[in-house]
Amino acid sequence: MKPVIILKNITKIYQSGELSFRALKNINLTINEGDFTAITGASGSGKSTLMNIIGLLDIPTSGTFLLDNVETSKLNDNQLAKLRNQKIGFIFQSFNLLPRTSAIDNVALPLIYAKIEKYERLEKAKISLDLVGLSDKLKSHPNQLSGGQQQRVAIARALVTNPQILLADEPTGNLDSKSGFEIMQIFKRLNKEGKTIIMITHEPEIAKHAKKIITIKDGDIL
Amino acid sequence: MSSALRSILANRLRSILTILGIVIGVTSVILLISLVSGLNSFITSQIEGLGSNLIFVIPGRIGGSRSPGGIQANRLILQDATNLQKQLLDQAKVSAVVQRTSTLKYNNKLDRGVAIFGVQGNYPDIISVKLTSGKFFNDSEANSGRKVVVIGPTVASTLFGLTSPIGQSVDIGGLKYKVIGLTKSRGSTFGIDQDNSVLIPLTAAQKQFGLDRLNTIYISANNSEQVRKVQAEATSILKKRLSEDDFSVQTQEQTLSTISQITSVLSLALGGIAAISLIVGGIGIMNIMLVSVTERTKEIGLRKALGARPTDIRNQFLIEAITLSGLGGLIGITLGISLSLIIGLFLTTTITWWSIVLSFGFSTLVGILFGVMPAIRAARLNPIQALRYE
Ligand SMILES: Nc1ncnc2c1ncn2[C@@H]1O[C@H](COP(=O)(O)OP(=O)(O)OP(=O)(O)O)[C@@H](O)[C@H]1O
Ligand SMILES: [Mg+2]
Numbered sequence: 001m002k003p004v005i006i007l008k009n010i011t012k013i014y015q016s017g018e019l020s021f022r023a024l025k026n027i028n029l030t031i032n033e034g035d036f037t038a039i040t041g042a043s044g045s046g047k048s049t050l051m052n053i054i055g056l057l058d059i060p061t062s063g064t065f066l067l068d069n070v071e072t073s074k075l076n077d078n079q080l081a082k083l084r085n086q087k088i089g090f091i092f093q094s095f096n097l098l099p100r101t102s103a104i105d106n107v108a109l110p111l112i113y114a115k116i117e118k119y120e121r122l123e124k125a126k127i128s129l130d131l132v133g134l135s136d137k138l139k140s141h142p143n144q145l146s147g148g149q150q151q152r153v154a155i156a157r158a159l160v161t162n163p164q165i166l167l168a169d170e171p172t173g174n175l176d177s178k179s180g181f182e183i184m185q186i187f188k189r190l191n192k193e194g195k196t197i198i199m200i201t202h203e204p205e206i207a208k209h210a211k212k213i214i215t216i217k218d219g220d221i222l
Numbered sequence: 223m224s225s226a227l228r229s230i231l232a233n234r235l236r237s238i239l240t241i242l243g244i245v246i247g248v249t250s251v252i253l254l255i256s257l258v259s260g261l262n263s264f265i266t267s268q269i270e271g272l273g274s275n276l277i278f279v280i281p282g283r284i285g286g287s288r289s290p291g292g293i294q295a296n297r298l299i300l301q302d303a304t305n306l307q308k309q310l311l312d313q314a315k316v317s318a319v320v321q322r323t324s325t326l327k328y329n330n331k332l333d334r335g336v337a338i339f340g341v342q343g344n345y346p347d348i349i350s351v352k353l354t355s356g357k358f359f360n361d362s363e364a365n366s367g368r369k370v371v372v373i374g375p376t377v378a379s380t381l382f383g384l385t386s387p388i389g390q391s392v393d394i395g396g397l398k399y400k401v402i403g404l405t406k407s408r409g410s411t412f413g414i415d416q417d418n419s420v421l422i423p424l425t426a427a428q429k430q431f432g433l434d435r436l437n438t439i440y441i442s443a444n445n446s447e448q449v450r451k452v453q454a455e456a457t458s459i460l461k462k463r464l465s466e467d468d469f470s471v472q473t474q475e476q477t478l479s480t481i482s483q484i485t486s487v488l489s490l491a492l493g494g495i496a497a498i499s500l501i502v503g504g505i506g507i508m509n510i511m512l513v514s515v516t517e518r519t520k521e522i523g524l525r526k527a528l529g530a531r532p533t534d535i536r537n538q539f540l541i542e543a544i545t546l547s548g549l550g551g552l553i554g555i556t557l558g559i560s561l562s563l564i565i566g567l568f569l570t571t572t573i574t575w576w577s578i579v580l581s582f583g584f585s586t587l588v589g590i591l592f593g594v595m596p597a598i599r600a601a602r603l604n605p606i607q608a609l610r611y612e
Contacts, residue, residue, distance in 0.1 A: 057527055057605040078531045084605075085529020096524050096609065099517075100232040112225055113529040157528070 003066075004165060004196055005031035005054060010063035012049050012219075023049040024060070025219040031198060033164070036191040038210035039200045046219040047200045048169055054198065055090045055167045056080050068164070085113050089158025091168035095150045097142040097157075103129060104138040107157045114161055128156040132186055148179030155186060166190065168199040172206050184209040225525075226541035239510045240593075241550035244585040247503030248554025249561065251581035254496040256562040256571040258489040264570035265481050268408075269474060273349050275446050276474040277314075277453050279306075279439035279460065284470045284480070296435040297468045300428075302460055303439045309459050310441070314452050317342045317349070317440045318424060320433040326420070327393035328381040336377055337419035338394065340427025348442040351421070356388045356403030364423035372403035376417040394422070397430055449473050500581060504588040511592040515600075516611060522600040523608025535601040536594065543593025547586035555582060 012024040023046045031037060039047050052058040053065060056072065065072045068087060075083070084090075097106045108125035116124070129135060132152040142150055151171060158166055168187075172180030180203075188209060191197050201207050215222045230237045281296040303318035310316060320340040326333045343361030345351065351358060351372075359370050371392060378387045387401045399422060408416040427433060443452040450473070457471045472480070522535055530538075555578055562571045600608050 052606045055527070057609075058607075059604065078533075081526065081529050081531040081534075084527060090527055092609075096520075096527075098232070098521060098524070101228070105228065109225075109525070110528040113525075113531070113534060161529075 001032040001034075003030045004033050004068055005029070005198075006064075006066040007054075008064040008066075010050075010053060010060045010065060012046070012053065012058075013061040023219050024053075027063070027219075027221060029214070029221060031196060033196055034191070034194060036187070036197045036209075036211045037199070038207040038213045039198065039216060040202065040204075040207050040213060041216035043202075045216045047216055049219075050216065051167055051169050051198065051200055055088055056084050057090070081113070085110055085161060087164050089161065089163040089166045091151070091154050091158050091166065091171045093170035093173045095142070095147075095154045095174075097150055097153060099142055102139045102141055103134060103145070103153045103156075106142070106153055107160050110157060110161050124160055125156070128160040129153070131159060132156045146179075148175050148182065151175060151179070151183060152186070155183070159190070164196060166195050166197045168197070170200050170202065172201065172203070177205070180206060226538045226545065229538070229542055230545060233514075236510055236514055237546055240507050240546045240589065241553065243503040243506030243510070244547055244550025244589055245503075245554040245557060246506070247500040247585040248551055248578075248581040249558040250499035251496040252555065252558025252573065252577050253561050253565070254492045255577035256558070256573045257565070257569070258485070258492050259574050259577075260562075260566070260569060260571035261488070262482065262485050263572050265485065266478060269478055269481070271350065271408075272474070273440075273442055275443040275449050276348070277441040277443065277449065277456060278470075278472050278474075278477060279441065279456065280437075280470050280472070281435070281468065282470065283467045284472065296437075297464055298436040298439065299434055300424075300436065302463065302469075303436065305463070306439065306441065306456055306459055310452060310455060312444075313448055313455075314441050314443045315344055315348050317345050317347075318436045319345075319438045319440065320424060320427050320431075320435070321437040322427075322431055322433065324395040324431075326377060326381060328390065331381050333377050333380040333418070335418065338427065338431075339419060339421045340424040340431075340433065341421050342424050345421070345440075348440045352406035353403050354406050355386070356401070358403055358421075359423055365425055367425045367429060368423065369397060369399045369426050370402045370423065371399040372405060372421040373401055374405050374417040374419045375407045376415050377420055378404055380418075394420070395430060399426075496581075500584055503585060507585075507589050508592045511596060515596045518596060519600040519603075519608050519611040522597060523603070523605045523611065526601070526605040526608060532601040536598055539594050539597035540590070543590040544586075546593070547589030550589065551582040551586050554585065 007027050007029040010024055010027040011022065014021045014023055027050065039050065041047050049058070053060050056067070059073070067083060070083070072080070098109070104122060104125045107128050108121040111121040111124060126135070126138065129138060132155050134149060134152055134156065137145060137149060142153070145153065151174070155171070172183055175183065184206060187197055187199065199210060207213050279298070281298045300318055303316055307316040322338050323335055324338050326336050343359055343364035346358050353372070356372070358372055359368070363370060371394065373387060373392070381387070381392060382390065387404060390401050391398045392401055441452060441456055443449045453471050453473055460469055460471070525535060558578070559573055562573050565571050600611070603611070
């Protein structure tokens with residue numbers, strides 16, 4: 001088992017004016033290649049904070065984070081951008097698709113930053129949309145898609161660079177149970193094909209699809 | 223590159239409004255400045271086109287309590303012109319002019335509001351009068367009081383249409399005058415048609431209209447070095463009979479500078495309006511950029527989360543801003559030049575390169591600055607801060 005994510009004594013303190021808040025307290029966590037992990041916990045417990053640090057979207061106040069054996073605190077902006085682009089696919093609870101932009105262009109977006117030619121970008125985006133069952137919605141704009149479809153476009157976008165790790169912050173939080181179930185089927189298939197998946201969820205129904213469940217309480221892993 | 227153009231097309235309204243802001247600024251600056259410069263060069267060419275080494279004597283004192291053209295009594299009479307001519311005989315030519323407005327009739331056609339100039343026979347020696355046909359009256363014709371007239375092209379076309387007016391009799395204020403010449407077009411100043419005028423002998427004009435006061439005495443120095451000297455002598459000659467406040471003697475140059483003082487006030491006013499429209503355009507651009515900053519900051523957060531480097535973000539927004547500003551600038555230049563040319567059909571307009579450079583430079587600078595600054599600020603945030611920006 002090869003560890004791809006190693007967190008050592010990760011602490012995150014939010015500072016706003018005089019007030020400071022310890023959202024994560026000395027987190028230690030190792031995720032191995034091929035894991036499918038669900039993170040649960042009460043609202044405000046620090047799940048998203050942890051996920052954003054793993055996804056290189058935010059930096060910890062202290063502690064060490066090794067991504068694929070690379071010490072991330074030593075990386076500059078450009079190196080971080082490259083890792084986000086190549087190693088990680090991030091799926092947001094609120095989809096975060098570009099408005100007024102077609103599904104295929106949304107999916108192809110990360111490939112622009114991977115310096116891939118336009119023709120190849122569109123080919124890869126098509127394949128990726130096919131993987132989530134949206135081959136018939138290539139030209140649709142986000143406002144013409146249902147919530148479940150939008151989240152599947154977001155998953156296709158996360159997959160398009162063929163990253164090692166898939167991070168999903170409440171991917172089914174805005175969806176009905178049927179759409180949520182479909183998303184879980186996609187995740188399970190991707191995990192079987194070798195992707196490492198970490199997923200935040202409130203719902204036990206969703207968490208049970210994962211191989212392993214971690215619970216966070218007040219910034220600590222239980 | 224492609225993300226910038228995609229973003230322009232995806233946000234058409236925002237793009238169009240930005241372009242519009244720049245178009246307004248650039249067009250109005252080019253147009254207003256071409257109007258002002260046109261006015262300046264028109265007036266200059268008109269005055270310079272009158273003749274050379276000219277000195278004007280006009281009633282009243284410029285800058286005095288009795289300004290020229292005021293309602294105070296005009297004391298300038300033919301005797302003054304005759305005195306000047308006698309005493310300046312070997313240095314200059316002198317010609318007196320009276321003026322009034324009247325109606326001309328030919329058959330049943332009328333031309334109202336025609337400027338009637340009563341001039342002496344030596345008038346064409348001093349003021350350049352270009353004729354397209356016929357001839358000008360000579361001194362003896364003028365002094366004998368014969369009723370002959372040289373008409374302007376507007377008068378000719380109004381009364382005679384396409385037929386030749388030469389040799390015809392035209393009714394001026396109730397008396398018949400014989401048309402002996404037709405002048406070349408001189409265009410219009412401030413919308414006043416200079417071609418709707420006629421020249422008749424001074425004697426005839428004075429007799430018919432009872433004009434004993436002169437509107438202008440033109441003096442033309444024989445050579446350019448003597449203009450100042452002639453001006454000084456003319457002043458002292460006139461002072462023998464008249465008081466200082468009764469008249470002004472101005473050289474062509476002085477008149478030009480007086481007029482350019484007036485037009486520079488106008489230039490300043492129009493320049494102010496142009497500056498305001500530049501600022502209005504700039505504020506428009508600023509507004510659009512600031513209004514979209516929340517959405518754009520979220521977009522920047524997302525792009526960074528997907529792997530965009532800060533330079534990628536900066537380049538995208540820079541290209542976007544340059545494209546929009548450049549496009550707006552080019553449309554503005556095209557529009558400004560075309561409108562200037564169209565207006566140039568009626569008024570003199572002079573398109574100046576510096577107005578193009580100035581307006582284009584300013585507008586694109588504002589466009590690029592306000593397009594890129596929020597982006598650079600947002601690109602420095604970490605992705606999650608940008609994504610959660612409100
Ligand atoms: N930018 C911030 N500034 C200050 N405090 C913050 C900030 N972001 C999060 N917090 C605080 O950190 C704690 C953890 O937030 P986090 O978003 O990680 O919770 P969560 O477990 O994801 O909750 P939920 O299930 O509701 O999404 C919360 O108490 C929150 O108020
Ligand atoms: Mg959360």
